[in-house]
Each structure stands twice: as C-alpha cells, then as structure tokens.
Amino acid sequence: MxxxxxxxxxxxxxxxxxxDNFLDIMNTRTIPKLSSDQIITINETYQYRPDMLAHDLYDxxxxxxxxxxxxxxxxxxPIYDFKTGIKIYLPxxxxxxxxxxx
Numbered sequence: 001m002x003x004x005x006x007x008x009x010x011x012x013x014x015x016x017x018x019x020d021n022f023l024d025i026m027n028t029r030t031i032p033k034l035s036s037d038q039i040i041t042i043n044e045t046y047q048y049r050p051d052m053l054a055h056d057l058y059d060x061x062x063x064x065x066x067x068x069x070x071x072x073x074x075x076x077x078p079i080y081d082f083k084t085g086i087k088i089y090l091p092x093x094x095x096x097x098x099x100x101x102x
Contacts, residue, residue, distance in 0.1 A: 009101045
C-alpha cells in the first residue's frame with residue numbers, strides 16, 4: 001500500500017514513495033546546473049557544516065543536501081567532503097524555488 005508523501009518540498013525525500021511506513025528506494029531530486037551559479041571556496045566556518053551554509057544562504061538548514069546534488073563529483077560524502085578549501089557551486093534561491101517548488 002502506497003501512502004501519501006509526508007515530507008516537505010524542501011526535503012530530499014519529497015519525491016520518494018512511502019509504502020507501509022517504509023521509504024522506498026530514494027528518488028534523487030535534481031538541481032539544474034546554471035551558468036549563473038556562484039562558485040565559493042568553503043571556509044573554516046562551514047567546514048563539515050553544510051547545514052550552516054544552507055541556513056545563511058537560504059534561511060533553511062534543511063537544504064544542506066542541495067550542495068551535494070549540485071556538486072556530485074566534489075561532494076561524494078555531503079558532510080565529510082565539505083572541507084575548507086574545496087570549491088563548490090551554489091544554486092540561487094530562485095533556482096531552488098523553481099526546481100523544488102519551495
């Protein structure tokens with residue numbers, strides 16, 4: 001029995017089905033790669049803390065996972081690869097609103 005989605009639109013699990021209170025195989029969400037995306041170098045403040053960067057940029061620490069989706073070859077592990085000196089692309093909030101429906 002498939003039940004309705006219980007996750008918010010900002011969650012990485014929003015499009016993953018729930019069956020008998022269990023999550024199905026994760027349906028990975030996409031973040032478009034745009035030429036207007038900003039490139040930053042992670043500093044000590046954000047080392048191992050993508051949630052803090054998401055809070056400062058998007059006012060939502062729950063959007064930490066978008067960095068890993070947008071930078072799949074750089075952030076294999078979304079927490080421990082989030083290190084000082086690593087360059088990543090940052091999607092704009094307008095891109096996230098359009099892509100995720102938030």
